[in-house]
Structure formats: structure tokens, C-alpha cells
Amino acid sequence: xxxxxxxxxxxxxxxxxxxxxxxxxxxxxxxxxxxxxxxxxxxxxxxxxxxxxxxxxxxxxxxxxxxxxxxxxxxxxxxxxxxxxxxxxxxxxxxxxxxxxxxxxxxxxxxxxxxxxxxxxxxxxxxxxxxxxxxxxxxxxxxxxxxxxxxxxxxxxxxxxxxxxxxxxxxxxxxxxxxxxxxxxxxxxxxxxx
Amino acid sequence: xxxxxxxxxxxxxxxxxxxxxxxxxxxxxxxxxxxxxxxxxxxxxxxxxxxxxxxxxxxxxxxxxxxxxxxxxxxxxxxxxxxxxxxxxxxxxxxxxxxxxxxxxxxxxxxxxxxxxxxxxxxxxxxxxxxxxxxxxxxxxxxxxxxxxxxxxxxxxxxxxxxxxxxxxxxxxxxxxxxxxxxxxxxxxxxxxxxxxxxxxxxxxxxxxxxxxxxxxxxxxxxxxxxxxxxxxxxxxxxxxxxxxxxxxxxxxxxxxxxxxxxxxxxxxxxxxxxxxxxxxxxxxxxxxxxxxxxxxxxxxxxxxxxxxxxxxxxxxxxxxxxxxxxxxxxxxxxxxxxxxxxxxxxxxxxxxxxxxxxxxxxxxxxxxxxxxxxxxxxxxxxxxxxxxxxxxxxxxxxxxxxxxxxxxxxxxxxxxxxxxxxxxxxxxxxxxxxxxxxxxxxxxxxxxxxxxxxxxxxxxxxxxxxxxxxxxxxxxxxxxxxxxxxxxxxxxxxxxxxxxxxxxxxxxxxxxxxxxxxxxxxxxxxxxxxx
Numbered sequence: 068x069x070x071x072x073x074x075x076x077x078x079x080x081x082x083x084x085x086x087x088x089x090x091x092x093x094x095x096x097x098x099x100x101x102x103x104x105x106x107x108x109x110x111x112x113x114x115x116x117x118x119x120x121x122x123x124x125x126x127x128x129x130x131x132x133x134x135x136x137x138x139x140x141x142x143x144x145x146x147x148x149x150x151x152x153x154x155x156x157x158x159x160x161x162x163x164x165x166x167x168x169x170x171x172x173x174x175x176x177x178x179x180x181x182x183x184x185x186x187x188x189x190x191x192x193x194x195x196x197x198x199x200x201x202x203x204x205x206x207x208x209x210x211x212x213x214x215x216x217x218x219x220x221x222x223x224x225x226x227x228x229x230x231x232x233x234x235x236x237x238x239x240x241x242x243x244x245x246x247x248x249x250x251x252x253x254x255x256x257x258x259x260x261x
Numbered sequence: 262x263x264x265x266x267x268x269x270x271x272x273x274x275x276x277x278x279x280x281x282x283x284x285x286x287x288x289x290x291x292x293x294x295x296x297x298x299x300x301x302x303x304x305x306x307x308x309x310x311x312x313x314x315x316x317x318x319x320x321x322x323x324x325x326x327x328x329x330x331x332x333x334x335x336x337x338x339x340x341x342x343x344x345x346x347x348x349x350x351x352x353x354x355x356x357x358x359x360x361x362x363x364x365x366x367x368x369x370x371x372x373x374x375x376x377x378x379x380x381x382x383x384x385x386x387x388x389x390x391x392x393x394x395x396x397x398x399x400x401x402x403x404x405x406x407x408x409x410x411x412x413x414x415x416x417x418x419x420x421x422x423x424x425x426x427x428x429x430x431x432x433x434x435x436x437x438x439x440x441x442x443x444x445x446x447x448x449x450x451x452x453x454x455x456x457x458x459x460x461x462x463x464x465x466x467x468x469x470x471x472x473x474x475x476x477x478x479x480x481x482x483x484x485x486x487x488x489x490x491x492x493x494x495x496x497x498x499x500x501x502x503x504x505x506x507x508x509x510x511x512x513x514x515x516x517x518x519x520x521x522x523x524x525x526x527x528x529x530x531x532x533x534x535x536x537x538x539x540x541x542x543x544x545x546x547x548x549x550x551x552x553x554x555x556x557x558x559x560x561x562x563x564x565x566x567x568x569x570x571x572x573x574x575x576x577x578x579x580x581x582x583x584x585x586x587x588x589x590x591x592x593x594x595x596x597x598x599x600x601x602x603x604x605x606x607x608x609x610x611x612x613x614x615x616x617x618x619x620x621x622x623x624x625x626x627x628x629x630x631x632x633x634x635x636x637x638x639x640x641x642x643x644x645x646x647x648x649x650x651x652x653x654x655x656x657x658x659x660x661x662x663x664x665x666x667x668x669x670x671x672x673x674x675x676x677x678x679x680x681x682x683x684x685x686x687x688x689x690x691x692x693x694x695x696x697x698x699x700x701x702x703x704x705x706x707x708x709x710x711x712x713x714x715x716x717x718x719x720x721x722x723x724x725x726x727x728x729x730x731x732x733x734x735x736x737x738x739x740x741x742x743x744x745x746x747x748x749x750x751x752x753x754x755x756x757x758x759x760x761x762x763x764x765x766x767x768x769x770x771x772x773x774x775x776x777x778x779x780x781x782x783x784x785x786x787x788x789x790x791x792x793x
Contacts, residue, residue, distance in 0.1 A: 130677065130678050131678075133732065202675075203675060203677070204612060204675030204676075204677040204682075204752070205732075206675070206677070206684075206750060207677045209732060242612065243605070243612055243620075244673070244734075244736055251735070255734075259732065
């Protein structure tokens with residue numbers, strides 16, 4: 068049987084290609100085996116924040132001079148007001164939880180949700196660590212409440228007072244001093260703004 | 262006893278050395294100590310020599326610290342309240358401020374016109390001439406036996422002349438003046454007591470009083486002392502000592518000096534005091550029998566009530582500074598009165614100052630110190646919480662408002678931040694107080710005055726180089742207090758940390774500044790009228 072020369076060349080080229088691909092696949096497999104397996108992440112997956120990067124104002128408390136200092140940061144903000152409020156407060160908490168913060172807040176403190184009403188009342192539902200892990204003292208507690216209220220009011224213009232809940236429930240004081248039984252008035256926070 | 266800083270440092274070093282078991286073992290238990298000099302023995306010798314040098318170095322400070330003279334004072338007991346005034350020595354005579362003496366009794370005024378001091382007390386008028394030992398009260402000449410003095414706008418009269426003066430100024434108030442003890446009893450007030458030893462398996466001394474008492478109790482080897490600073494305690498009978506035919510408790514002696522009355526129990530064993538019958542009965546029981554003794558009707562363990570923490574060592578602070586758990590009582594409304602409220606207490610521990618020190622303890626220390634400072638300035642003062650008791654904000658409000666105070670001061674402490682935080686209510690001020698005030702916003706009518714006092718206090722504290730921040734806040738029970746009201750949060754001193762917070766010097770500095778401001782603000786603050 069006469070095998071055409073062209074066919075022979077084609078078979079040879081295909082064989083070389085198969086061998087080459089085999090070597091490449093073997094190399095990829097070897098490289099993949101050398102990458103350490105990723106640690107399991109038990110954190111709940113938060114819904115992705117869909118929104119354009121937006122500049123927001125934070126009123127960061129400063130223990131040294133008992134004042135709120137205005138800072139500007141850029142974060143992704145969703146369109147809905149309540150979700151925006153929560154993301155803004157998360158940014159404020161992150162600022163206070165960072166190393167060297169002028170007003171340290173417990174690392175586990177978080178915001179469950181922010182709910183806005185037409186009357187200018189914002190309801191901030193914080194987690195238990197926000198209160199349980201908070202430092203005790205009239206001034207430090209007052210600074211935290213004033214900071215949250217001023218920050219919300221600066222970015223959500225209708226907010227004039229804030230009612231604080233802890234894990235959805237009312238609480239008498241934040242950490243033994245600042246009264247949480249009534250809504251915190253924006254006017255009360257103004258005295259601390261630098 | 263107040264220790265100097267050097268002595269405290271030495272005591273601290275000794276504590277540290279005691280806390281090093283290895284070194285202590287080397288010093289005291291080493292089997293090699295009796296042999297030829299070894300490394301451990303040399304170390305112990307060197308250490309001993311070093312300590313001796315240090316002890317000698319600081320020794321001169323000890324007598325100085327221990328021999329600080331006690332401030333002379335006159336205590337006045339009325340049917341409404343009791344208060345103490347400072348007594349000053351001038352040219353070998355003891356003098357007292359007459360205006361300060363009369364102020365808690367009724368409306369009084371005094372002013373200098375050139376060298377004549379004119380006093381008005383109700384319908385009575387007096388004229389005192391500077392440097393003259395004669396004065397006129399209601400047109401009657403009174404011999405003072407020593408010159409009348411004026412200092413900083415105050416009229417000072419010799420203590421010795423008080424009976425003659427009071428007979429003219431207070432003709433409707435019978436009085437009894439114990440001059441050597443500097444105790445003045447107005448309106449026939451007096452507190453009697455009786456005592457009996459109940460022999461049995463344990464042996465107890467039961468002392469009953471005609472009214473509730475709250476003495477300062479201290480135990481010393483062989484005796485237990487009860488000092489009555491505010492109670493008009495009088496001897497039980499003609500003699501000052503009650504003797505008992507008991508193996509354990511031999512006698513109960515009454516004495517009085519420098520404005521205080523004292524009962525001393527002579528005993529062979531350490532005793533513990535239990536209060537019952539709303540503070541009218543004190544039962545003294547041997548400490549080693551306490552567990553076997555049936556508890557009194559309302560058992561309230563009492564050990565010692567220290568006026569201050571041991572300085573510089575917060576870790577040694579007992580968990581319960583004062584276990585006396587008497588229900589808070591009310592003084593009747595009258596004159597210029599400051600209500601001092603030690604925040605938290607009982608189950609409400611407040612914040613944590615350190616691992617072993619709760620805020621409620623420091624609050625009480627500062628409150629007691631402030632109360633003492635106010636009384637030294639002749640200001641009647643009522644301590645709302647003088648024990649480790651739980652009082653709700655509503656109870657605090659009810660107690661404070663019923664006392665009709667001229668000023669309400671709530672004392673807090675914190676380990677966060679430095680200096681002092683002066684806090685007023687964040688209510689919007691209203692113009693005038695109506696006959697009836699809404700509970701939740703009663704403070705609104707007094708906010709303006711409260712803030713004025715807060716301003717003065719901030720200025721005064723800053724003068725003492727204490728960082729001070731003034732804020733308004735929503736803090737229970739400020740909004741419900743129907744009188745000028747401040748909360749004062751004492752944070753860490755600029756240097757010294759937590760130990761500095763409880764140091765006597767810091768307490769003194771802060772309390773002294775507050776008391777000075779209150780004293781200066783008397784004219785601007787309301788005075789309750791008698792019978793209101």
C-alpha cells in the first residue's frame with residue numbers, strides 16, 4: 068500500500084501536536100498541585116454592593132479633644148437609602164476599628180440595618196457587640212452616638228434623629244451611661260462637631 | 262494615714278519583692294545561708310543593705326506624713342440637718358465664720374460697710390466692728406472676749422463667744438454648746454443610745470440608738486471605734502463609760518472631740534458590726550463567730566469604711582469598699598443643700614476601671630471625698646448613696662427631688678480618656694420653673710443655671726491643669742432632677758494611669774476644685790425655704 072507523502076507529514080504533525088499538548092497539560096497539573104489549598108472561609112457572604120463609588124462624609128469621634136472630626140471617603144453605595152445608610156455606618160465603624168483609631172470601637176461591632184422613616188427618624192439596628200464591647204463612660208458613649216447621628220444626617224439629608232436598637236431590641240443605655248431609651252437628636256450631636 | 266509618694270514607692274518595691282517567690286526563697290529558706298558566702302547569700306545581703314539605705318532615706322518623710330494636723334471643725338446639729346464648719350486659729354483664739362454658721366438655719370445676710378460688718382438674720386440685726394471685742398445684737402451689747410475679725414468678706418467671731426451671740430441671734434432656738442468638743446446642738450436635738458451584752462455561745466454587744474446612725478467604723482488591736490460625724494450623739498448616762506461583766510467585751514466608752522462623737526468598744530477579740538432596724542441597731546459580734554451567729558433581722562455586713570483607697574495600688578482594692586447597705590434616707594429640705602450622688606452601686610457596677618476595680622467603687626470614693634470637702638466649707642451636703650446599694654434612676658430622682666437641693670452632683674468615673682468631663686442635661690432650657698414640672702423634662706427649667714455652674718467648674722479645673730471637657734448629654738437621671746444638676750465624670754489623670762485615678766492627691770485636687778466652685782456659686786443657686 069502506497070501511503071501518500073502528504074498524509075505521512077500530516078500524521079507526524081498531529082502526533083507532535085498531541086505530544087506537545089500532553090506535556091503542557093502535565094505541566095499545568097504539576098503547577099496546580101504546588102499551590103496550597105485555600106483555607107475555608109466561614110464568613111457569611113454579604114450581598115454584593117452594586118453602585119457607583121460615591122464620596123461620603125464621616126464624623127469620626129476623637130477621644131483626645133472630645134470632638135467629631137469631619138472626614139471624606141469614597142465607597143460604593145447602593146441606590147436604596149436604607150442600604151446606603153448601612154454602608155455609610157459600616158465605613159464609619161471600619162474607620163473606628165482600624166489600628167490607631169482616635170476612638171476605638173470593638174472589632175466585632177457591626178450594623179444589622181438602618182431603617183428610615185418619613186418623619187426624619189432613622190432607626191439604627193446594631194449588633195450585640197456594638198453595645199457589649201463598647202467602652203464605658205459618659206463621654207466615650209456620647210461620642211459614639213453623636214458620631215453615628217451626625218454621619219447619617221450628613222449623608223441622608225432628611226435624618227434629624229436616630230433611635231438605636233441592639234439586635235432589634237430596645238436597650239436602656241449603650242454601656243451604662245448614654246441613654247438609649249429615646250431617639251438621639253441631631254441638635255445634641257452638633258455641640259461636638261469640630 | 263496619708264503616705265508620701267516616696268514612702269508609697271518603697272512600699273510598692275517591697276510588695277514587688279514579696280511577689281518574687283524565687284528571691285524570697287533565696288532570702289529566707291536557702292539551706293546555704295548558714296554556710297560560707299554564696300551567690301544567694303551575697304544577693305540577700307546586698308538586697309537587705311539596699312533596703313536599709315532606702316528605708317533610712319525615706320524615714321524622715323514618715324513622721325511628716327503621719328503628723329499632719331487634723332483640720333479643726335465645729336459641727337452644728339439642728340432638728341433638720343447637721344453640718345461642719347472650719348475653725349481657724351487667729352492670735353491664739355479659735356474663730357468661726359458667723360454667716361456660714363447661720364446660713365443653714367435660716368435666711369441670713371452680712372456685708373461690710375467700711376470697718377463695720379452688718380449682719381441680718383430674720384428680724385435680728387447685728388453690728389460688728391473690726392478689731393473690737395464688743396458688738397451689738399438687737400441693740401444689746403455682747404462681749405466677744407476677743408476682737409472681731411474680717412477675712413475675705415467673712416465675719417469671724419471667737420468660738421468662745423458663741424453662746425452669748427446665739428442667745429441674742431437665735432432666742433427661739435434653745436442650744437447646748439460643747440465647747441471643748443466643738444459641738445453645737447440646736448433645738449434640743451440629741452441622739453441617745455443604750456447597750457447590752459448578750460451572753461451566749463458567742464457573746465454580742467447590741468447598741469440601740471434613738472434614730473438611724475451611720476458611723477465610720479475602724480478596728481484596732483483591742484478595740485473597735487465608731488466615729489459619728491453627723492449624728493448628735495450624746496452620752497448614755499451621767500458617766501461616759503458603760504462597763505460590762507463579760508470576758509470578751511469589757512466596756513463601751515463615749516467621747517467627743519473636734520466636732521465628732523465616738524464610741525469605743527474595748528474587746529479582746531476582733532469584732533464585726535451588723536446594722537439592723539433601719540440603722541437604729543448595731544450588733545457587734547466576734548469575727549470568728551460570725552458564721553455561727555444567726556443573722557440579725559436585716560443582716561448587713563459591715564467591716565471598715567475607708568475614706569480612700571490605698572494609693573498607687575489599685576489591685577489591692579477590696580471588691581466591696583463598704584458593705585453597709587442601709588436604705589438611702591432623706592434630709593428634710595432646708596437652707597443650702599448639695600446632694601452628692603455616687604453613680605451606680607450594688608448590682609449596677611458601672612464600667613470596669615481595671616480588672617479588680619469597678620466604677621461604682623471609685624464613684625463612692627469621690628463622692629465621700631467631695632462630701633467632706635463641701636462640709637469643710639460649711640456647706641450642708643447629703644450623700645445619696647453612702648454604701649454599695651442598688652438605686653434605680655427613678656429612686657435617685659425621687660430622693661434627690663424630695664430633698665429640694667440647691668445643687669445636685671452625680672459622680673462618675675471612667676478609665677477612658679483623661680481629666681474631668683463636666684456634663685449637663687441636653688434638654689432645651691425653659692424660662693421658669695412652674696409649680697408642677699413634667700417628670701421627664703424637669704431639668705429643663707434649671708438647665709441654664711446648671712450650665713453656668715458647669716462653665717465655672719470647667720474654668721476652675723483647667724486652672725488646676727486638669728484637662729476638662731464640658732458636654733451636654735442624655736444621662737439618667739439628670740433630665741428628671743428639679744434643681745441645678747451636673748454629672749461629673751472623673752477620668753484618668755494626665756499622668757499616673759488607673760493608680761493615679763484613685764490617688765489621694767488627684768481625689769483632693771478634683772474634689773477641692775468642685776467644692777470651691779460650689780461654695781462660690783452659693784449666691785446664684787436656689788435655697789430651699791424652711792417648711793417648703
